[in-house]
Amino acid sequence: MTLMQPFKTVLDMQTGALQPTGPIIQRHLSDMQHMYLDQEAYAQILAVEGDRLIYEVYQAPGVPEVAGQILHGTTIIYPGCVGQEFHMTKGHFHAQRDRAEVYVGLKGEGHLLLQTEDGVVEDMPMRPGTVAYIPPLWAHRTVNTGEQPFSFLSAWPGDAGHDYGAIEKMGFAKLLVDQGGQVTLVDNPRFL
Ligand code: S6P
Ligand code: ZN
Numbered sequence: 328m329t330l331m332q333p334f335k336t337v338l339d340m341q342t343g344a345l346q347p348t349g350p351i352i353q354r355h356l357s358d359m360q361h362m363y364l365d366q367e368a369y370a371q372i373l374a375v376e377g378d379r380l381i382y383e384v385y386q387a388p389g390v391p392e393v394a395g396q397i398l399h400g401t402t403i404i405y406p407g408c409v410g411q412e413f414h415m416t417k418g419h420f421h422a423q424r425d426r427a428e429v430y431v432g433l434k435g436e437g438h439l440l441l442q443t444e445d446g447v448v449e450d451m452p453m454r455p456g457t458v459a460y461i462p463p464l465w466a467h468r469t470v471n472t473g474e475q476p477f478s479f480l481s482a483w484p485g486d487a488g489h490d491y492g493a494i495e496k497m498g499f500a501k502l503l504v505d506q507g508g509q510v511t512l513v514d515n516p517r518f519l
Contacts, residue, residue: 328395336387343403343433343478349388354381356409359417361495364502364517365410372409380405381414396485403478404437404471411504418468418499420444422488425463431480432457436473438503438510441465444493446500450512453479466494470503472510 336345355378356369363369372379386400407414418440421428430439432453439459441449443466451459453469461467471477500518504511 328393331389331391334387334389338401338433338480340433343385343401343476345385345387345401347388349386349400352384352386354383354417355379356381362415362417362498363409363412364515365412368410379407381407382416390485392485392488394484394486397482398485398487399480399482401433401478401480402469403476404435404469405476406435406471406474408505411506413470413472413503413505413510415440415470415503416468417491418466418494420466420490420493421463421483422490423484423486426484426487427463428461428467428481428483428487430457430459430461430467430469432459433478433480435471435475435477437477437479438470438472440468440470440499440501440503442468442499446497446518448499448501450501450503453477466499468494468499472503 357378382404384402390396390398404414432455437453439451439453497519501512502515504513
């Protein structure tokens with residue numbers, strides 16, 4: 328391994344932005360076409376309001392994606408729903424399934440949904456200060472269940488990689504929905 332210089336970034340605790348940052352990933356509604364259950368609501372939002380920004384990811388710059396390194400960054404999920412379903416990330420397994428991750432809640436209110444290959448789901452509410460451990464072999468998705476932006480810090484192994492395909496195909500077995508103002512975990516009728 329070649330020697331690299333230590334460095335730091337500054338986290339804006341109000342917005343969740345990192346400075347300096349690597350490329351910022353923005354995911355809009357159209358990036359998540361088949362992920363929300365209510366396809367009518369999805370089409371209606373696109374037609375009436377346009378392609379809304381669902382979440383952004385800032386990643387600390389210059390960390391090589393290799394074993395031994397620790398990639399890290401922040402995610403900000405903006406508040407809102409598609410139908411009854413709260414705004415969420417796409418969700419993924421790590422391509423190397425035996426790589427773990429740590430999330431630290433920064434601002435706002437959300438949930439971390441975890442799921443095994445067999446479809447077993449864990450639902451973990453997250454607030455500022457929550458330190459969540461995502462063990463190897465669990466897919467993970469975060470959901471903004473509050474009325475403000477929900478942000479968190481993540482750190483994961485440099486060689487973890489991301490596998491989105493499995494979740495795009497199978498979805499999550501449970502959904503977080505707004506039922507009359509109550510955050511409710513329900514079965515996903517489309518779960519394969
Ligand atoms: C990376 C880590 C997070 C997510 C981010 C967006 O391993 O879990 O940085 O990438 O929260 O979620 P997703 O599912 O779109 O990558
Ligand atoms: Zn991850």
